[in-house]
Amino acid sequence: MLDSEKLMEAMGDLDEDTVKETLDNVMAEGGSEAQAALAACQKGMDIVGKRFEEGEYFVGDLIYAGELMTDSVEILKDALAGGTGDGQQKTKMLLCTVQADLHDIGKNIVKAMLEANGFDVLDLGIDVAPEKVVEAVKANNIKIVALSGVLTLAIDSMKKTIEALKAAGLDCKVIIGGAPVSEEAMKITGADEWAYSPQKTVDTCRKWAEE
Amino acid sequence: MEGKELQAYRVGLFRDAARFIKNERIPYFANVVTWKVFDAGHTLDEAMTDFDVMKECVVHFLDNYPCDGLMDTGIRNQFNVTETFGSQGYYYYDKECVGIKDHATCTVDTLMDYIADEDRYVWEKVLPEKYGDEWYQKSKETWKKTFKAYMDYTMFIVKMGSLTGKTYGIPSLAPNNPMSGTISFAVEEMVANLLGIKQMSLAMRRNPEKLDEFIKAWDDKKIQPVIEKIKNGKGPNYKYCFDASVIMLSHNIMSPSQFERFYWPHLEELLKAYEEKDMNIRIFTEGSILRFADYFKDFKKGTLTFHIENDDPYEFREKLPNIAIMGGMTTAMMANATPDECVKYAEQLCNDLGKEGGFILSEGKMVSYRNDAKAENVKAVAEFMRDYRH
Numbered sequence: 001m002l003d004s005e006k007l008m009e010a011m012g013d014l015d016e017d018t019v020k021e022t023l024d025n026v027m028a029e030g031g032s033e034a035q036a037a038l039a040a041c042q043k044g045m046d047i048v049g050k051r052f053e054e055g056e057y058f059v060g061d062l063i064y065a066g067e068l069m070t071d072s073v074e075i076l077k078d079a080l081a082g083g084t085g086d087g088q089q090k091t092k093m094l095l096c097t098v099q100a101d102l103h104d105i106g107k108n109i110v111k112a113m114l115e116a117n118g119f120d121v122l123d124l125g126i127d128v129a130p131e132k133v134v135e136a137v138k139a140n141n142i143k144i145v146a147l148s149g150v151l152t153l154a155i156d157s158m159k160k161t162i163e164a165l166k167a168a169g170l171d172c173k174v175i176i177g178g179a180p181v182s183e184e185a186m187k188i189t190g191a192d193e194w195a196y197s198p199q200k201t202v203d204t205c206r207k208w209a210e211e
Numbered sequence: 212m213e214g215k216e217l218q219a220y221r222v223g224l225f226r227d228a229a230r231f232i233k234n235e236r237i238p239y240f241a242n243v244v245t246w247k248v249f250d251a252g253h254t255l256d257e258a259m260t261d262f263d264v265m266k267e268c269v270v271h272f273l274d275n276y277p278c279d280g281l282m283d284t285g286i287r288n289q290f291n292v293t294e295t296f297g298s299q300g301y302y303y304y305d306k307e308c309v310g311i312k313d314h315a316t317c318t319v320d321t322l323m324d325y326i327a328d329e330d331r332y333v334w335e336k337v338l339p340e341k342y343g344d345e346w347y348q349k350s351k352e353t354w355k356k357t358f359k360a361y362m363d364y365t366m367f368i369v370k371m372g373s374l375t376g377k378t379y380g381i382p383s384l385a386p387n388n389p390m391s392g393t394i395s396f397a398v399e400e401m402v403a404n405l406l407g408i409k410q411m412s413l414a415m416r417r418n419p420e421k422l423d424e425f426i427k428a429w430d431d432k433k434i435q436p437v438i439e440k441i442k443n444g445k446g447p448n449y450k451y452c453f454d455a456s457v458i459m460l461s462h463n464i465m466s467p468s469q470f471e472r473f474y475w476p477h478l479e480e481l482l483k484a485y486e487e488k489d490m491n492i493r494i495f496t497e498g499s500i501l502r503f504a505d506y507f508k509d510f511k512k513g514t515l516t517f518h519i520e521n522d523d524p525y526e527f528r529e530k531l532p533n534i535a536i537m538g539g540m541t542t543a544m545m546a547n548a549t550p551d552e553c554v555k556y557a558e559q560l561c562n563d564l565g566k567e568g569g570f571i572l573s574e575g576k577m578v579s580y581r582n583d584a585k586a587e588n589v590k591a592v593a594e595f596m597r598d599y600r601h
Contacts, residue, residue, distance in 0.1 A: 055502060060411065060465060060469065184543060
């Protein structure tokens with residue numbers, strides 16, 4: 001029988017052996033506890049985020065946590081696809097690195113953290129033009145957009161993307177993140193919020209999803 | 212003053228600042244890399260494949276922006292040699308952007324093969340991956356062109372060193388003889404080349420013993436000879452602004468416990484060797500270093516100069532009053548503020564942080580892209596620093 005508390009702690013401790021062994025056992029026992037196991041892993045990722053905020057973990061740990069979470073979902077996927085979900089609707093959101101910027105490590109960390117927190121993330125990749133963002137927001141009725149960038153060039157692209165969203169009359173919240181982003185960049189680009197850490201992105205998007 | 216006399220004067224400015232000795236001037240080190248290409252009216256793809264264009268860009272910068280030191284004399288990011296042989300490899304560039312893809316030339320299981328015989332590893336593993344299995348069977352014409360490109364590049368490096376030194380009086384930052392000028396630690400090589408950021412992140416968790424084994428082997432082969440050389444040497448070399456230059460990037464992915472295990476013991480041993488000989492070291496810290504401030508707080512004042520990127524210079528001075536600061540000007544300010552605002556801030560930094568030495572004004576982030584700075588701001592700050600006196 002699944003010990004959710006132990007699994008959550010193992011994920012928080014980034015104890016890969018215990019996490020995978022526990023999930024293998026869940027599947028060996030028929031997968032009926034797959035959803036509970038996934039929820040425990042997601043709570044464990046919250047611990048990872050908190051430890052990052054507190055300085056105990058750093059970027060390499062977040063990359064590792066993202067891999068571990070992806071592997072965990074892979075182990076559970078057959079049972080999850082079999083209808084054992086909890087029926088909760090996931091909030092769909094969009095994430096990309098903006099035009100003229102090819103960096104994806106930070107974006108991928110944020111994606112893993114958002115997915116671990118129950119978001120259905122539409123990842124458009126890197127070097128994404130404003131019109132592509134507008135098109136995807138329209139087509140998927142998206143209300144939350146996260147724009148990532150590392151270069152100073154990205155600030156211009158973020159501004160253009162947000163202007164394009166507004167010009168298209170799309171009612172969505174936009175958060176910007178990455179190395180050159182700041183309170184000032186938020187004002188320049190017209191974004192609703194900015195974040196330097198993945199945990200702040202998660203917390204902001206959660207708050208917006210609950211509104 | 213000009214030429215060698217000016218170089219010697221500027222070395223003195225940097226040395227005094229690093230030692231917390233008051234001098235009539237505070238030096239300005241232009242951390243300007245590829246931005247000067249745009250400022251000279253060219254694009255990156257033009258300058259990175261044509262030595263004459265790159266030279267023109269460097270000359271344009273030095274003619275227009277007075278500086279005491281320059282990060283890049285045009286010799287970084289030249290692609291002529293690799294492209295002549297047939298590939299950009301893991302680099303990419305276009306008119307506006309240049310970058311390096313996260314790549315791995317080793318796995319955790321082949322790191323020891325690499326350190327055991329680097330030439331063999333490159334020959335058998337790296338080159339086939341970059342240029343294909345038959346890389347050594349390329350035509351005689353390709354080999355000839357590649358050797359010529361390599362010789363041209365070597366000559367370009369020499370010419371640019373001579374031009375910037377003799378004509379503009381720009382001193383060399385640190386000695387460049389192998390492994391005693393710019394020093395690279397095992398963790399830096401693993402992140403930059405051997406494993407890449409992602410595989411290194413996973414390996415620190417999954418295979419820490421294998422990393423320990425490689426780091427020790429690297430240290431024995433690459434770092435210990437430098438330490439021996441320092442111990443048996445004569446001490447400071449006043450031809451250069453600093454006795455050594457260390458680049459730190461990989462700490463940006465490490466937790467405190469990972470830094471303590473994989474990085475600090477080796478870094479500390481080297482820095483202590485320099486300290487004992489009363490030599491000074493510039494450490495270029497990409498990202499932030501203040502998370503690890505405690506490790507550096509007991510070094511003798513004047514031993515270390517940190518070129519800071521994202522750290523606030525005032526917070527840095529408060530936490531590490533024993534360490535000289537290089538930096539201060541942010542890209543946000545250089546790109547968005549007015550010339551007056553930039554000069555006012557530069558003056559404030561000089562007055563607050565450099566009255567008794569211990570401060571070198573520079574841009575924290577490498578000024579690389581078109582939007583990283585406005586030309587009028589770079590000019591205003593450079594001219595202010597040239598004229599500023601205590």
